[in-house]
Amino acid sequence: MPQHNAARLKAASKYLVILAALLVLIGWILNTPPGLLGKADAIGYAVCHRIDARSFHIGDRPLPLCARCSGMYLAAVAGLAYQMVFARKRSGAPHWSVIIPLALFVLAFGIDGTNSYLYLIKETYPGALARIPNLYIPNNTLRLLTGSGMGLGIAAMLFPAFNQTIWKDAGDRRVFPHLKAFAPLFGLTLLLDLLVLTESSIVLYPAAFISAGGVLILLTMVYSMIWVMLMQQENEFTRFSQLWLALVAGFTIAMLQIAAIDLLRFWLTGAWGGFSLG
Known part of the structure; x- marks a missing residue:
């Protein structure tokens, strides 16, 4: 009898999870902007400032994520996909020869982000922090590149952690046993960034959905x-x-999480757009 009750409870929990998923998804769909790009915007709305001047555009429409976040999530998706093909169930962390450049990417992300934020404060509030010089004038190219570096770091650490947690037959081999194994992914990411920098709508449309989908993939x-x-x-x-x-x-x-942040931000701002300057 206890085993029978446990089986019934397990089956009921499955239905409850499915029901919860449907209710959350339907509620979110019905209360977010219409269209596929509108839904992608609503995902970006939960994790990104979406400032117009700091985003790439399809015509007059900014992408769901700013340049930095677009680079980060595009690279993260690329990194996860690459490891799915070439390091499917490996659970070992990258070799130090890969960790060092990844750490430098994270450092570059922090430096560029701090410099960009300082510039934003000065731009928004003239006279504020005037005594602190900017290292350089920030731009979307650097935001995209440094964001991509961070995305590669996230993918390189999350993938083996996921495998360590999930798989019974996970292998101990490193996901990137040497720098040579990482180089093709780095080259692929640079190519993706160069394509985004063309600002062609043929590139930016899929980039919009892949980057927004990347948010869901990582959180999931x-x-x-x-x-x-x-x-x-x-x-x-x-x-x-x-x-x-x-x-x-x-x-x-x-x-x-996305729905809760969407709700809070919309309640505070009353609009689905990015934060405005000034």
Whole structure:
């Protein structure tokens, strides 16, 4: 009898997770701007300032994420996809020869972000922090490149952590055992950045959806890992088909976070656009 009740409870929990996912998703869809780009904007709205001057544009419409965030999430998606192909179930952290450039990318992200934020304060409030000089005039090219470096770092650390948590048959081999293994991904990311810098709508349309989707992918992975740990199911899976409930739960929590931030920001600003200067 206890085993029968446990089985019924387990089955009921699956239906509750699915129901919660549907309710959250439908509620979010009905209360966010219309159209696919509108939904992508609503995702970006939860994680990015979306300042017009600091974003790339499709015509007069800014992308769902600013230049820095676009680079970060595009590179993160590229990094995860690359590792799915070439390091599928590896769980070892990158070799130090890869960690060093990744650390430099993170440092560049911090320096450029701080310099850009300082410039924003001076631009918004004339006279403020006038005694602190800017290192250089920030621009969207540097924002895109430094964001991409951070995205590669996120992907290189999140992917093996996910594998360590999820897979029963995860291998101990490093995801990037040497710099040579990382170089093609770095080159691919640079190519993607160069394509974005053309500002062609043919490039920016898919970039808009991939970067916004990247937000969901990263959050879903993180929350799925947390779900698995809370359910005490670490290292119990060998196939993605066995992982569907954790992924749905992670996706639901990710959507709840996005919806909550969307609601709070809209309540504070009364508009779906990016923050305005001045």
